[in-house]
Amino acid sequence: MLHRLGRTEWLWGLIFALPAVVLIALFVAYPVGTVVYYGFTRWNGLSPAEWVGIHNYRVLLDDKVFRQALKNNFLFALSVPIQMTLPLLLAYLIHVRITGWSFFRATFFIPATIATVVVGIVAYSTFQVSGALNSLLGAVGLDSLQHDWLSSSHTSIPLILFVVVWANFGYNVLIYLAGMSALDPALEEAARMDGANPWRILISVVAPNLRRVMELVLVTSTVTAFAYMFTYIYVITNGGPGFDTNVAEFQIYYQWFTNGNAGYACAMATLLLAITTLLGLVQIRVLTRRMG
Amino acid sequence: MRSSLFTGWRRPLALVAATVAVAALAGCGGSSSSSGDSSSGGGSVNTKPASGTIDVWLAGLFATATPGTAYRDWIDAQDKRFEEAYPGSKVNITLLPANNDQFSAKLQAAFTSGQVPDVMLIYSGGYTTPYIPSLLELNKYVDANSGMYDSISNWDLSCADLDCQDGNGKIYGVPIDFGSYGLFYNKSMLSHAGVSAPPTTFDELLAACDKLKADGVIPIAYGDRDGYSTDNWVTWAYASYFDTGDVAKVNDGSLKYTDPKLVQPLEQLTELKKHDCVNSDASTRENASANSYFTSKKAAMVQMYPFIIADFEKALGKDLGVTRLPTFSDGPLADKAAGNSFHNWVIPAKAKNPDLAFAYVKIASDEQAGADLASMVGSPPANKQALDGISDPNVKFFAGLGSDAGIPLLDSVIPVNLALYYYKQLQAAFAGTTSPQDAMQNVDDERQQLNP
Numbered sequence: 160m161l162h163r164l165g166r167t168e169w170l171w172g173l174i175f176a177l178p179a180v181v182l183i184a185l186f187v188a189y190p191v192g193t194v195v196y197y198g199f200t201r202w203n204g205l206s207p208a209e210w211v212g213i214h215n216y217r218v219l220l221d222d223k224v225f226r227q228a229l230k231n232n233f234l235f236a237l238s239v240p241i242q243m244t245l246p247l248l249l250a251y252l253i254h255v256r257i258t259g260w261s262f263f264r265a266t267f268f269i270p271a272t273i274a275t276v277v278v279g280i281v282a283y284s285t286f287q288v289s290g291a292l293n294s295l296l297g298a299v300g301l302d303s304l305q306h307d308w309l310s311s312s313h314t315s316i317p318l319i320l321f322v323v324v325w326a327n328f329g330y331n332v333l334i335y336l337a338g339m340s341a342l343d344p345a346l347e348e349a350a351r352m353d354g355a356n357p358w359r360i361l362i363s364v365v366a367p368n369l370r371r372v373m374e375l376v377l378v379t380s381t382v383t384a385f386a387y388m389f390t391y392i393y394v395i396t397n398g399g400p401g402f403d404t405n406v407a408e409f410q411i412y413y414q415w416f417t418n419g420n421a422g423y424a425c426a427m428a429t430l431l432l433a434i435t436t437l438l439g440l441v442q443i444r445v446l447t448r449r450m451g
Numbered sequence: 452m453r454s455s456l457f458t459g460w461r462r463p464l465a466l467v468a469a470t471v472a473v474a475a476l477a478g479c480g481g482s483s484s485s486s487g488d489s490s491s492g493g494g495s496v497n498t499k500p501a502s503g504t505i506d507v508w509l510a511g512l513f514a515t516a517t518p519g520t521a522y523r524d525w526i527d528a529q530d531k532r533f534e535e536a537y538p539g540s541k542v543n544i545t546l547l548p549a550n551n552d553q554f555s556a557k558l559q560a561a562f563t564s565g566q567v568p569d570v571m572l573i574y575s576g577g578y579t580t581p582y583i584p585s586l587l588e589l590n591k592y593v594d595a596n597s598g599m600y601d602s603i604s605n606w607d608l609s610c611a612d613l614d615c616q617d618g619n620g621k622i623y624g625v626p627i628d629f630g631s632y633g634l635f636y637n638k639s640m641l642s643h644a645g646v647s648a649p650p651t652t653f654d655e656l657l658a659a660c661d662k663l664k665a666d667g668v669i670p671i672a673y674g675d676r677d678g679y680s681t682d683n684w685v686t687w688a689y690a691s692y693f694d695t696g697d698v699a700k701v702n703d704g705s706l707k708y709t710d711p712k713l714v715q716p717l718e719q720l721t722e723l724k725k726h727d728c729v730n731s732d733a734s735t736r737e738n739a740s741a742n743s744y745f746t747s748k749k750a751a752m753v754q755m756y757p758f759i760i761a762d763f764e765k766a767l768g769k770d771l772g773v774t775r776l777p778t779f780s781d782g783p784l785a786d787k788a789a790g791n792s793f794h795n796w797v798i799p800a801k802a803k804n805p806d807l808a809f810a811y812v813k814i815a816s817d818e819q820a821g822a823d824l825a826s827m828v829g830s831p832p833a834n835k836q837a838l839d840g841i842s843d844p845n846v847k848f849f850a851g852l853g854s855d856a857g858i859p860l861l862d863s864v865i866p867v868n869l870a871l872y873y874y875k876q877l878q879a880a881f882a883g884t885t886s887p888q889d890a891m892q893n894v895d896d897e898r899q900q901l902n903p
Contacts, residue, residue, distance in 0.1 A: 204563045205584065218900055223893070288732035310734040310882050397552075397676060400734055401879025401890070416556030418868040419581070 191432070198426035203419040215426035225427060228405040229434070231316065235406065236384040236438070238320045243376050246328055247369075250335035251361050271329035279394025282322045283309070286395075312403035315396050319404070323391060327383060331376050338372035339365060370447065377446060378439050385435045407431045496595040500806035502539040506568035507811070510558075511794045512758045513572050514549040515739070521761040525827045529815040536814060537807070547571075549739070550677065551578075551874075555867055558582065567799035569808040572627070575795045576608035576863035577870055579624050583611060587798040589622045592809040603816065605629055605792035605833045605853075608863060613702075624795030625816045626833040628824060629853040630756050631790025631860075632687050633773045635763055640668055640751040640770075649752075649774045653719055656777045660728035663751050672750035673729035674741025678874030680733070681720060681881040684754055684776075686860045688716035690789040691779035698858050702865055704898065708873075708891040716779055717880055717887040724881055734882040756793070757849035760829025764845065773845050775852070787857025791864075792833055872897045 198215055202208035219225060249267060253260045270278070285291045286308040293305040309315045342365065350364045366373070389408040392398055398405040398413075407427065415424035509516055509526065516522035530542040545568065548554050554573075561567050562585040573579055579586075593600050600606070606615040609624030636649050641659070644666035650656040663670040673680045689698075692712040700706035701713070708714075723729055730736065730744055742759065744750035746766035754776060755763075763771050778785045796812040798805055814820065821837025824830050831850040832838055841847050862870045876890035885893075 204559060222900070223896070287735055288730075307732050307735055310732075311884060396735075399676065399678075399875065399878055400882035400884045401875050403879065403884055412556070413552070413871075416559045417552055417871055419559055 194425045194432075195429050196425075197422050198429040200422040200425075202422035202425075204415065204421040205419075208422060211422070215423050216430070218423065219426060219430060224402045224405065225407065225410050227402055228407045228410045229431075231312075231404060231406050232385050232388070234316055235320055235323065235388055236381060238324050238384060239377065239380045239442075241324050242327055242331055242380040242383075243373060245324070246331035246376070247335050247361075247366070247373075249328075250332045250339060251357075251365060253332075253336060254339045254365075255357060267332050268329035270326050271333070273326070275326065275390040276394055278322060278326045279391050282318070282391070283395045286315075286318055309396055310400060312400070315404050319388075319391055319395055322395070323383065323388070327380065331380070334372055334376055335369065338369045342368055373446060374443050377442050381439050381442060382435060385431060385438075496591050496809075497806040498595055498810075500537075500804070500810055502537040503804055503807050504541045504543065505570060505804060505807055505811055506543045506545065508545045508547050508568045508571040510547040510554050510571065510573040511578075512549075512756070513794065514547050514554070516544070516546060521828045522758075525820075525823050528823050528827070529820050532819065533811050533814045537810065540807070542811070547573075551867070552677075552871055555871065562799070565801055567801050569798065569802040569804055570811055571797050571799065572794055573624075573797060574863070574867075575605075575624060575626060575792045576613060576859070577865045578863075578867045579609060579795060579797060580611065580613065581866050581868070582797075583621075583623055585800055586623045587800045587802065587805055589625065589798065589809070590618075592812075593618070593622055593625075596813060599813070602818075602835055603833045604835055604838070608792050608859070609795040609797075613699075613864060624797045625812050626792035626795045627816050627820070628758075628793050628833055629790060629831040629849070630758070630793030631788050631849060631852040631856065632683050632754055632756055632776055633849060633852070634752055634776045635745065635755055635759075636752045636772045636774070637745070637748060637750075637767060638770050638772045640666075640748065641772075644668065644751065646751075649772065650777050651775070653722075653777050653779045657722065657726055657728070659752075660723070660726055664727060669730050669744055669750035670728045670752060671723065671730075672741045672744035672753040673723070673733040674736045674738035675734050675878050675881055676737045678876075678878030678881075679738040680741065680754070681717075681877040682862055682874050683738075683756075684720050684723075685716050685877060686862055687754075687776045687789050688720065688779040689713070689861060690782075690787055690858050691785040692716055692782045693858050694783050695857070698861055698864055701861060708894040708898075709888065712782075714887050714891050717877065717891065719779055721881055721883070721887060724883065734878065757830045757846060758793075758828055760843070760845045760849075761827065764829075771845070773848050784857035788852040788855045789858050789860055790852055790856045791859040793830075793863070869894070869898055 197208060199210060199212060200208035201211045201214070249263065253264050253267075273281075283290075288305075288307045292308065296302065296304050306314065308318055346364050346368065347360055350360045355363065385406075386408060388406045389412065392404055392406050392409050396404040398409050408431070411424045411427045411431070414420045414427060507526075507530075509522075513522050513526065516526050526544060530544070533542060534540050547557050558573075562582065567585075600618040603626060605626045605628075606618075606622070607613050609615070609622060609626050611621040611623065614620050615622060634649060640663070641649065644659075644662045646659045646662050650659045660670040675681050689712070692715060697706055697712065701708070706712070724733065730741065730750065733741070742753060742755065742762075745753040746763065748767075760773075775788070796816060798808045798812065802808050816834060818834050818836040821832025821834030822840055824832045825837060825841045825843065825846050829843065829846050829849075831841065831846060831853050838850055838853075841850055862873065865873065873894050876885070876893050879885045880887045880890035
């Protein structure tokens with residue numbers, strides 16, 4: 160198309176694009192490039208960096224703690240299908256204005272307005288031995304189920320996963336509602352006249368037309384599972400017991416700020432970026448094909 | 452083909468890459484232009500510097516020096532003395548995170564950015580020496596103040612290679628205290644449960660635990676969310692297994708963490724959990740928070756350092772007792788204590804007013820400061836004259852441990868980054884999610900790749 164543009168149009172195009180290009184170069188390309196570079200160095204954040212080639216990545220292969228952290232990230236990524244479907248259902252119920260829809264609309268976003276660290280503190284208080292969960296179990300005569308829920312990854316990881324779903328639920332509902340409000344009402348009306356029930360309309364009409372919105376929810380939920388877990392983990396379990404509930408982000412922080420291995424931390428961050436990008440791409444590709 | 456392929460992937464690629472990159476990596480960028488900035492300490496010393504404002508950061512246990520606490524009373528008293536000695540001066544206090552992970556992160560960021568205070572009170576040993584490249588060498592200041600070196604004890608953990616060589620080694624900190632651990636107990640609760648005397652051996656501890664459980668109380672308050680309780684117990688237990696010089700051998704790698712001398716004490720300690728001798732949330736409750744079980748009289752015993760004496764005396768009054776922690780075995784140093792200086796004053800190499808900073812350090816580590824430390828906080832001071840004047844029996848008990856120390860505390864000696872990993876492994880072992888042997892093997896493995 161470029162050759163069809165006149166010289167003046169081309170120049171104006173460049174001028175209009177320049178601010179965006181500069182901002183992206185400054186705030187995305189430069190930081191990412193810097194991190195990728197330092198991933199090939201031995202650097203403590205203080206002294207000059209020393210080029211070590213792929214050494215950091217070789218060490219990463221044998222790093223049991225980082226492997227455990229990545230494994231936990233994948234476990235947390237199990238929340239993605241839940242984060243995609245449950246908010247879609249609630250958004251649709253509000254969209255079709257079921258009884259009590261205004262109550263749902265007024266309250267569903269509340270968890271998303273609470274700071275993540277506060278969510279973490281509430282979760283920690285709820286799941287600790289003397290917390291609300293055990294008190295509730297005791298109150299209904301289920302004393303035998305009372306447990307130190309955060310002392311083992313077998314119970315703490317599912318609970319953290321639940322907390323993440325709860326905290327992000329409202330945000331995803333909001334995105335779906337925005338998408339639904341932009342749909343042509345004639346599509347749903349036509350399906351209704353053809354005898355489709357609400358469930359069929361959601362599956363066959365609404366969801367396929369929300370493909371782009373679902374892509375967004377998919378990507379943000381996946382990114383959350385891999386790159387936004389730090390606060391939850393730090394506040395709720397501090398990565399423990401041992402490193403059992405550790406996640407990659409936590410380990411990046413730990414290696415840089417605690418161990419002073421900034422170069423190694425950058426190698427971890429680069430690997431995490433590669434994994435998350437690849438996963439996001441594959442998920443979107445699959446979703447796009449399935450939904451036509 | 453190229454066009455359709457590109458169209459299919461372009462938008463998702465941009466979306467994913469931009470989101471992840473900014474989220475996960477923005478903080479990683481930085482400059483390598485800053486360099487190690489250790490000062491050799493050359494040049495002259497002004498022992499009577501002009502007044503001015505100094506910024507003081509408090510870490511270690513003093514990170515909890517919020518207004519109203521004994522720690523704050525002590526630091527306020529020293530600030531007042533400094534401001535009287537240097538009229539027109541002002542001291543700005545900043546509390547660093549009490550959590551050691553967060554403390555390390557804060558310090559690393561401060562040194563990286565060059566945004567450092569004039570003076571810091573931080574843990575000695577392995578928590579000080581890794582930062583030597585960014586600290587001021589203090590020899591010229593100590594030498595310029597005649598008699599200062601001899602008036603203070605427990606220097607070694609404040610020097611390069613953890614050896615001050617009687618003042619000839621490179622000094623980077625001025626110690627203020629002596630720290631160890633004791634078994635605090637509630638006399639009434641022990642008596643009510645039929646425990647006639649506090650336990651002196653590990654077997655007696657388990658026996659006392661059974662009686663206290665039968666009496667309906669928590670035998671031992673334990674806060675191990677960060678691994679600190681297990682570390683504090685096990686570092687004392689090493690004295691029952693180690694020989695002289697073994698701590699240094701662990702530090703230099705010639706004695707492995709998987710050696711029975713290190714694994715067996717941890718295995719013994721996990722018996723406390725298996726016998727339900729500790730609060731049920733031991734593995735998820737923070738160390739300091741677990742003290743509330745003891746001060747609220749829900750728990751009969753707790754293992755703690757002396758810095759908590761003032762709070763315990765306030766909560767329990769005459770019911771408070773303190774004794775040596777039980778021996779765990781019959782090694783050559785089993786009747787000795789484990790302990791060393793906990794805190795030392797350090798001055799960053801980039802401090803804006805190092806002469807005035809040292810003037811502050813001198814005041815905050817002298818005889819009066821030591822006497823205040825003992826009376827207000829409950830810690831035996833490093834200042835020798837102040838040590839002689841202690842009257843509180845509980846503080847005297849810890850001062851006695853100081854003169855009887857057989858080994859330093861292991862986690863005071865090893866580098867802070869290894870210590871933090873070690874705590875997590877100890878926590879996992881006590882929680883039962885890994886075996887003591889595997890936990891120590893992990894520490895050995897980590898030591899190999901501590902600085903990949």
